[in-house]
Amino acid sequence: MKILIYLVVFFQLFNSFTANRVTDSLIQDACKKASKYGEPHYYEFCIACISENPESQKVRNIDELTILGVKIAISNMTNLKEVVEKILEERNYKSKLSGKLLRDCIKLYSEGNNSLTKSLEYIKSRKYKKFHTSIDRAKTIPRVCEMGFNDDNKQKSPVKKDNDVLYDILDMAQSFNLDAHLQPTM
Numbered sequence: 001m002k003i004l005i006y007l008v009v010f011f012q013l014f015n016s017f018t019a020n021r022v023t024d025s026l027i028q029d030a031c032k033k034a035s036k037y038g039e040p041h042y043y044e045f046c047i048a049c050i051s052e053n054p055e056s057q058k059v060r061n062i063d064e065l066t067i068l069g070v071k072i073a074i075s076n077m078t079n080l081k082e083v084v085e086k087i088l089e090e091r092n093y094k095s096k097l098s099g100k101l102l103r104d105c106i107k108l109y110s111e112g113n114n115s116l117t118k119s120l121e122y123i124k125s126r127k128y129k130k131f132h133t134s135i136d137r138a139k140t141i142p143r144v145c146e147m148g149f150n151d152d153n154k155q156k157s158p159v160k161k162d163n164d165v166l167y168d169i170l171d172m173a174q175s176f177n178l179d180a181h182l183q184p185t186m
Ligand SMILES: *[C@@H]1O[C@H](CO)[C@@H](O)[C@H](O)[C@H]1NC(C)=O
Pocket: 074, 077, 078, 081, 109, 110, 113
């Protein structure tokens, strides 16, 4: 009886161990492909960004990984929106114009949220091209938010780094899908 319990425990451990290894190699493989054209730090960024999310060990295929990437982007953007709201509440900005630009960014983040929610529906119904397009739309959000500051306004964005990170997360999720479903036929 005792030996049977040992065996059962052993096989359960073994199974979850193997499953985790499959997941780890799925993540490494997807990040490697996604970083093919990126900067050298991109691979480490990709691995860290996915692995620090507890859901990542449940991922079993590339679509689930892509969905996780989008969910990470949604939560990052939601945090970022709260950061900007706090800056506005505390009037922690340099000029009236900066304040206006930050309020524009908040509107943009809400729009981006709609694109990302749509993109989740697309990938769940295997509409990979539509997924790609809706992520394209979301990727313009952090860029347009920054553009207001950089154009000829000479204002300094307090969230430049966060917008850059958000862009990279979106780019990562888009690359997972691109490499798995679109690139071979393009
Ligand atoms: C995005 O939508 C989710 C779910 O509706 C919401 O909880 C979140 O606050 C939204 N984030 C942004 C940036 O609008």
